[in-house]
Amino acid sequence: MARWTRAAAASALAMLALGAGAEAKTKVTWWDFLSGGDGLRMKAMIQAFEKDNPDIEIDATTLEWGIPFYTKVQTAAAIGQGPDIMTYALSRIPLGVSTGSLRPFSDAELSSVGLAAKDYVPSDWDAAHVDGKLYAVPLDIHSIILYYNKDLLKKAGLLGDDGRPKGLDGLTNFDAALAKLTDPASGRYGLSIHDGQPDGSSVWRIFYTLLKQQSGTFLKDGKVLEGENGTKAETALGAIADWVGRGWAPKATSYPASLALFTSGKAAMHVNGVWEVPTMVDLAKADKLGFAWGAVQFPTLFDRPATWADSHAFAVPARKGNAVSPETMKAVMTVIAWMDRHGIDWASAGHIPAYRPVTDGPAFLALKPNADYAGLARTAEFDPKSTVTGVASPTYDAATNFMEPAVNGQLDAKSAIAQTRDQIQDALQ
Incomplete structure (x- = not known):
């Protein structure tokens, strides 16, 4: 009887430990507009991220590209709902800022995961800013x-x-x-x-x-x-x-x-x-x-x-009355840094990774035909910064x-x- 009690107690403790582990996971709600080959590649990258980071779970949803996506983001942010992280076209950043839909990133948040302006092509990095504030972290140049x-x-x-x-x-x-x-x-x-x-x-x-x-x-x-x-x-x-x-x-x-x-x-x-x-x-x-x-x-x-x-980038909505918590924001930054550092996987979709340590690396320089047109990143011209320009x-x-x-x-x-x-x-x- 005592033996059974000890076994039962051990089992209960194990269950509690498992439950505690599950509760320790940080869930990150993700929205994107990536379909076709882009969507398949991003889903694979999300799975790889979760394998490398078992303490973070990404709850991903793919929405319709274009005006429907940006309208939903704006509506959700205004009522304190929506994702913790989302894909966003840099050409749409000015409009997103003007509607109060986007939250800026701080220098401390970037440095916490080892990201800095020097890691990105200047034109890409500049397109992510409005009035000196960074509102998105670039993933690529396309x-x-x-x-x-x-x-x-x-x-x-x-x-x-x-x-x-x-x-x-x-x-x-x-x-x-x-x-x-x-x-x-x-x-x-x-x-x-x-x-x-x-x-x-x-x-x-x-x-x-x-x-x-x-x-x-x-x-x-x-x-x-x-x-x-x-x-x-x-x-x-x-x-x-x-x-x-x-x-x-x-x-x-x-x-x-x-x-x-x-x-x-x-x-x-x-x-x-x-x-x-x-x-x-x-x-x-x-x-x-x-x-x-x-x-x-x-x-x-x-x-x-x-x-x-233009550029696919990662942004965080300015959810009214329900800002992304510091704990979740820490996980969001981990997601962004991992995605950029694994940009070679995203390059298989034809894109040029925004993170320069990837594009300057041997794996990308050997990737054809991407390496044959990679020079366009240095002469890229983004749409004018305005609420009337950009995608859709x-x-x-x-x-x-x-x-x-x-x-x-x-x-x-x-x-x-x-x-x-x-x-x-x-x-x-």
């Missing part, structure tokens, strides 16, 4: 890149011995290459871009790249495309419209169709985000591509190298309403830029 068919470029004499395109810098050279690569008889285009519905996001990214390559400014001191910036904007948009008007790129092409033109060999080059690298890798591995491919930084067509860019903003609406029709020949570039200017200027009032 941008548009030039995908190319090595077989077709080699045949056209446009492939270097290193397997990279040659002779594409300068608008005149780029146009000549498109003309050379286009073959109407076989139905092949020199280039495919997403220039059709449902939105003008891709047109905006190319337009902004070409504007910044001319050292143009979209928004400054509350003025949209003022003075010579308007002329540079017309030049940028006119260049894209010319590719379509001359038949070097197809009209009104949906996003999936623009990608399919390239993967089927019906377009020699393709402009898209780094996020389609996994698509290309998977098709090549499955032997479903039919040609050798590569990806490089978008060519410099004007005066200086520059490429539109009035600026993207204007790109859909005016810039995309101009590319497809329904408006001239001058009229499209004038209407874009008016719409965004009104939105600033």
Whole structure:
């Protein structure tokens, strides 16, 4: 009987110990907008994090990308609800700050997990700040890149011995290459871009790249495309419209169709985000591509190298009356630091890790094709800091309403830029 009592007591103590261990876990509520390949990779990273950090449990939820996500964050924060940590586009930080939805990070919080400004590319780090305060910690830099068919470029004499395109810098050279690569008889285009519905996001990214390559400014001191910036904007948009008007790129092409033109060999080059690298890798591995491919930084067509860019980042909501507790915030910082230091896993989604010790490391430098376009991080151009720019903003609406029709020949570039200017200027009032 005594033996049974001792065994029962030992069992009870063990159960209590297990219960105490379970209670010691810190739960971190996580929201993201990552779907497709990005979503799968992030879920795997969360599982790996929990394995490395058994005292922290991440309760993750994936919500719809775009306006629905940011609206839900704003609504939840206003009533003291929502996550402890969330993914956030740096281009949306100004709007999030203006609505009181975001909580800044302190220097002490960063240093507690060994993070510092020197660990990040300056343009990425700057985009995470508003009025000198850090509102997000970058995870990556993502941008548009030039995908190319090595077989077709080699045949056209446009492939270097290193397997990279040659002779594409300068608008005149780029146009000549498109003309050379286009073959109407076989139905092949020199280039495919997403220039059709449902939105003008891709047109905006190319337009902004070409504007910044001319050292143009979209928004400054509350003025949209003022003075010579308007002329540079017309030049940028006119260049894209010319590719379509001359038949070097197809009209009104949906996003999936623009990608399919390239993967089927019906377009020699393709402009898209780094996020389609996994698509290309998977098709090549499955032997479903039919040609050798590569990806490089978008060519410099004007005066200086520059490429539109944004960043997935981690932010914490400013939950009214229910701020994230110090204990949970400690766990949140552990999550952020771990994710950034394991950025090589995120790089498999095509992104360039924001954490420089990763991008400067041998594993990333050997990662193809990422390493071939990693230089764009140094010339990245983020959208202007404003409540009317960035992902799912009035600026993207204007790109859909005016810039995309101009590319497809329904408006001239001058009229499209004038209407874009008016719409965004009104939105600033």
